[in-house]
Amino acid sequence: xxxxxxFRTETKxxxxxxxxxxxxKPMGPGDVVWxxxxxxxxxxxxxxxxxxxxxxxxxxPTWPKEYGGGGLSFDENKILQEELMAIRARPALxxxxxxxxxxxxxxxxxxxxxxxxxxxxxxGEIRWCQGYSEPGSGSDLASLKTKAEDNGxxxxxxxxxxxxxxxxxxxxxxxxxxxxxxxxxxxxxxxLLIDMDQPGxxxxxxxxxxxxxxxxxxxxxxxxxxxxxxxxxxxxxxxVAKRLLQHERNMIAGMGLGGxxxxxxxxxxxxxxxxxxxxxxYVGEESGKLANPALRQKIASFxxxxxxxxxxxxxxxxxxxxxxxxPSPASSMFKYYGSESNKLRYELMLxxxxxxxxxxxxxxxxxxxLAITRExxxxxxxxxxxxxxxxxxxxxxxxxxxxxx
Numbered sequence: 001x002x003x004x005x006x007f008r009t010e011t012k013x014x015x016x017x018x019x020x021x022x023x024x025k026p027m028g029p030g031d032v033v034w035x036x037x038x039x040x041x042x043x044x045x046x047x048x049x050x051x052x053x054x055x056x057x058x059x060x061p062t063w064p065k066e067y068g069g070g071g072l073s074f075d076e077n078k079i080l081q082e083e084l085m086a087i088r089a090r091p092a093l094x095x096x097x098x099x100x101x102x103x104x105x106x107x108x109x110x111x112x113x114x115x116x117x118x119x120x121x122x123x124g125e126i127r128w129c130q131g132y133s134e135p136g137s138g139s140d141l142a143s144l145k146t147k148a149e150d151n152g153x154x155x156x157x158x159x160x161x162x163x164x165x166x167x168x169x170x171x172x173x174x175x176x177x178x179x180x181x182x183x184x185x186x187x188x189x190x191x192l193l194i195d196m197d198q199p200g201x202x203x204x205x206x207x208x209x210x211x212x213x214x215x216x217x218x219x220x221x222x223x224x225x226x227x228x229x230x231x232x233x234x235x236x237x238x239x240v241a242k243r244l245l246q247h248e249r250n251m252i253a254g255m256g257l258g259g260x261x262x263x264x265x266x267x268x269x270x271x272x273x274x275x276x277x278x279x280x281x282y283v284g285e286e287s288g289k290l291a292n293p294a295l296r297q298k299i300a301s302f303x304x305x306x307x308x309x310x311x312x313x314x315x316x317x318x319x320x321x322x323x324x325x326x327p328s329p330a331s332s333m334f335k336y337y338g339s340e341s342n343k344l345r346y347e348l349m350l351x352x353x354x355x356x357x358x359x360x361x362x363x364x365x366x367x368x369x370l371a372i373t374r375e376x377x378x379x380x381x382x383x384x385x386x387x388x389x390x391x392x393x394x395x396x397x398x399x400x401x402x403x404x405x
Contacts, residue, residue, distance in 0.1 A: 008079045015083055018052045020045035023090045029371060032094050035124025037171045037197075046090075053092035054123035060098055063106065068119035074318065096165070097121035097128040101174050104244040108191075108232040117193070130248070131161040131175030131194070131218055132241070141176070142185045142238065146220060148177040148192060155179075155230075157194065157223040163385065167216035168203040172196055174244075180235040191237035193229040200224065210377035246331040248386045275299055275345070279352035298348055302341075309337060329399035332392040339382035339389060346376035 022045035031042045033050055041047040053059050056070065061077045063069025072080060102121045105114060120126045137144040146159025157177055167173065173194050180188025194201065200223030205213035232240050276290060276299050283292045290296040313334055349372050350357040357373055359365030383389040397403045 004075055004079065007076055008083065011080055011083050014056075015087055015089065018049075018056075019087060019089050020048055022046070023049045023092075024088050025090075026088075027090050031090065033092065033124070034127050034166070034169070035093050035095055035097075036127025036169070037125070038169075039124065039127070046092075049090070050092045050124050057122060059093045059095075059124065060102060060122045063102065063118065063122065067106075067114050068122040093124045095121065095124060095128070096130060097126065100130065100244050100248045101128050104174075104240055105231065107243060108240045110231075112228070113193075113231065126172055127166075127170045129164050129167045129170040129173050129196075129216075129218075130244075131164055131167075131173045132245075133163045134160060135162055141241070142189065144176055144178060144189070146175070146177050147181070148179050148190060148225065150179075153227055155192065155225045155227065157192070157200070157220040157225055159220050161218040161220075163206070163215045164203070164218045165214055165216075165385075167196070167218045168205055170196055173201075173218065174231075176237055176241055179237075183235060186238045188235050189237040189241070190234055191231040191240040192225050193231065194220075194223060194225050198223060208378065208381070210374040212374065212378065214378075245387060246329075275302075275349060275352070278349065282352050282354060282356060295348070295352060298351075302344060302348060306341060309334075309341065329395055332387070332395040333400060335386055336389055336392040336396070342382050343379045346372065346379050350376055 022043050028042075031046070033039065033041060033046050035050065039047075041050075050059070054068075057063070057065060057068055058070045058072075058080065060068075061070035061072045061080055062074070063071070065071030070077070070080075097117075098121060102118060105117055109117070117126070121128075131146075132141060132144075134144050134146060144159075146157065146161065148155040148157045155177075159177070161167075161173075161175060164173065173196055175192055175194055176189050177192055178188055179190040182188070196203075200221050202219045202221070203216040204219070206215040206217060207213045208215070231237070276296075279290055279292075279295060279299065283290055283295060285291055290299070316330060316334070353369060353372065356365060356369050357376075359370050359373060361370065387395075398405065
């Protein structure tokens with residue numbers, strides 16, 4: 001306990017000295033730092049904050065120190081997150097490398113691959129995207145057709161991926177390819193790391209109903225991939241893919257908590273209190289309470305359920321760390337509930353906004369109002385990305401509840 005108290009004191013001092021003032025202000029829509037070779041920082045302090053946190057290893061605080069991570073214990077990381085929350089610090093880095101690829105590399109990659117890629121992920125030097133789904137291979141991912149042919153010291157990749165988030169801004173893609181055309185479909189898949197800065201890789205943004213284009217189609221036309229970019233064994237990529245999907249589903253589940261547990265909320269502050277405050281500006285208040293009792297009850301129920309969900313995710317995280325078992329099929333429960341919770345969050349905000357939620361552009365609507373309406377449309381994809389809700393329910397039925405098939 002004394003060592004933890006000392007760690008908290010040292011952490012407070014370090015954060016106070018190293019977290020720039022600008023990084024303690026609320027984030028706007030364009031303030032997320034994704035890293036990468038051509039990273040565009042929203043403010044000079046964002047670059048400084050990433051450099052300092054990356055050098056400390058605290059962008060990935062529990063990853064092994066030998067690969068550039070923070071090397072913190074579970075309890076130390078808990079203290080770090082509490083102190084970051086206390087000063088309202090922005091995340092220094094948002095990264096699919098942190099949320100999905102890194103944990104899979106730590107489990108499946110060779111020592112050489114870990115030493116090369118993990119430090120780059122920690123410092124935000126490479127921006128990654130995921131190449132899983134294909135036209136006709138979404139829910140049945142193992143039916144993918146993108147192929148990688150052995151060509152001596154490298155593979156030659158041909159095929160197409162779809163729904164590759166932010167692929168047009170990324171440096172590298174972790175992807176599944178068919179390397180065993182004669183094997184059963186799950187046994188002929190390999191996991192490759194492909195550099196996107198080459199003539200054989202092109203991307204095409206997919207415009208969504210919200211007006212945004214976070215997703216892309218990605219095309220491989222004789223793309224060259226060195227053999228050392230094969231993670232795990234040839235034709236054993238499905239094992240890597242399954243584990244990475246569990247990490248992805250835990251990440252998407254965090255959307256149900258307003259982005260991974262609402263790191264900006266104060267201690268003991270209701271998770272959806274910001275929603276209630278916003279609703280009062282449209283509906284009004286009586287005696288300090290939201291004037292609309294029906295909406296007030298909905299927001300209160302949402303808040304209670306969100307808090308219970310947050311505690312459940314924390315408990316599951318603690319159990320997985322203590323047992324060293326990693327993510328489990330229960331991640332499908334979190335992904336399903338988190339997706340539905342995030343959609344409900346925006347439904348409630350639109351209900352509170354009334355006619356102000358009907359804007360798309362032009363006068364009469366503020367930027368925040370237009371953003372909420374578009375984000376509401378964006379949430380419809382939550383129940384598709386990372387595995388559809390139907391797929392998650394099947395996994396829950398078979399692997400969590402052990403129901404008969």
